[in-house]
Amino acid sequence: xxxxxxxxxxxxxxxxxxxxxxxxxxxxxxxxxxxxxxxxxxxxxxxxxxxxxxxxxxxxxxxxxxxxxxxxxxxxxxxxxxxxxxxxxxxxxxxxxxxxxxxxxxxxxxxxxxxxxxxxxxxxxxxxxxxxxxxxxxxxxxxxxxxxxxxxxxxxxxxxxxxxxxxxxxxxxxxxxxxxxxxxxxxxxxxxxxxxxxxxxxxxxxxxxxxxxxxxxxxxxxxxxxxxxxxxxxxxxxxxxxxxxxxxxxxxxxxxxxxxxxxxxxxxxxxxxxxxxxxxxxxxxxxxxxxxxxxxxxxxxxxxxxxxxxxxxxxxxx
Numbered sequence: 001x002x003x004x005x006x007x008x009x010x011x012x013x014x015x016x017x018x019x020x021x022x023x024x025x026x027x028x029x030x031x032x033x034x035x036x037x038x039x040x041x042x043x044x045x046x047x048x049x050x051x052x053x054x055x056x057x058x059x060x061x062x063x064x065x066x067x068x069x070x071x072x073x074x075x076x077x078x079x080x081x082x083x084x085x086x087x088x089x090x091x092x093x094x095x096x097x098x099x100x101x102x103x104x105x106x107x108x109x110x111x112x113x114x115x116x117x118x119x120x121x122x123x124x125x126x127x128x129x130x131x132x133x134x135x136x137x138x139x140x141x142x143x144x145x146x147x148x149x150x151x152x153x154x155x156x157x158x159x160x161x162x163x164x165x166x167x168x169x170x171x172x173x174x175x176x177x178x179x180x181x182x183x184x185x186x187x188x189x190x191x192x193x194x195x196x197x198x199x200x201x202x203x204x205x206x207x208x209x210x211x212x213x214x215x216x217x218x219x220x221x222x223x224x225x226x227x228x229x230x231x232x233x234x235x236x237x238x239x240x241x242x243x244x245x246x247x248x249x250x251x252x253x254x255x256x257x258x259x260x261x262x263x264x265x266x267x268x269x270x271x272x273x274x275x276x277x278x279x280x281x282x283x284x285x286x287x288x289x290x291x292x293x294x295x296x297x298x299x300x301x302x303x304x305x306x307x308x309x310x311x312x313x314x315x316x317x318x
Contacts, residue, residue, distance in 0.1 A: 064257065066093075074088075103133075150263060169195050171234050232258070235263055
């Protein structure tokens with residue numbers, strides 16, 4: 001467990017971060033309410049608003065936040081790809097997206113006696129207890145941190161954006177999805193200031209696939225900067241979105257850049273979204289297994305492979 005203060009500039013905007021690294025990825029242990037309060041304070045305070053006396057970070061540039069939402073699949077990928085792990089390590093907030101992340105944090109935080117054999121036995125018992133607690137003792141499991149799903153944070157930030165007159169921009173998604181999502185959002189939030197672009201086609205490293213897509217990327221960045229959103233939501237899918245946002249955030253005229261995976265599909269209705277209470281419970285994978293059975297290999301990777309990797313990692317490192 002690591003405690004770290006996030007400072008976003010000379011006129012300090014702070015959030016005390018409790019970070020629990022999972023397989024080398026620093027993931028925040030926090031709550032949805034705390035994250036929303038911090039983002040609202042950041043965007044609404046003099047240090048977060050644009051003005052003639054623009055808030056400057058210590059490097060002389062306007063302070064910006066890079067926000068990611070690691071889930072078990074993303075952490076598994078980061079374990080295999082050191083460069084991707086570095087990108088996540090540079091994020092200002094890594095929000096725990098899924099109950100598997102919370103269980104891993106709980107498992108890794110619990111202390112065990114340091115004696116041969118006893119240590120391994122204690123780790124096994126802790127692992128079993130954490131797994132059982134997901135069903136019978138969720139209050140204990142979520143005592144120090146809860147799931148902070150990217151889709152729910154997106155929905156809540158949209159409401160705050162309308163309330164506070166922030167501008168938002170949706171980038172990414174399959175053909176036509178971002179536009180459909182924007183129309184849906186405007187139907188529910190009539191005063192929302194929003195724009196969108198599908199952006200370029202990207203390789204897995206977040207770079208445009210060819211010279212034509214590179215030109216589309218330049219045009220997309222120009223469109224974002226002309227709109228100058230307070231929040232930029234990027235939905236290219238992992239790891240493309242993280243690579244792309246990390247590389248481009250310094251030249252984007254936005255205050256917060258946040259990756260949101262397949263959220264645009266959920267908002268647009270092109271996939272059947274889990275009810276909010278299921279997502280908040282951390283068991284959205286079960287809903288996806290029923291409604292999208294073709295995702296079984298990905299669900300297996302998150303629900304079976306990920307816990308085994310976390311368990312093995314602790315056995316080797318304790």
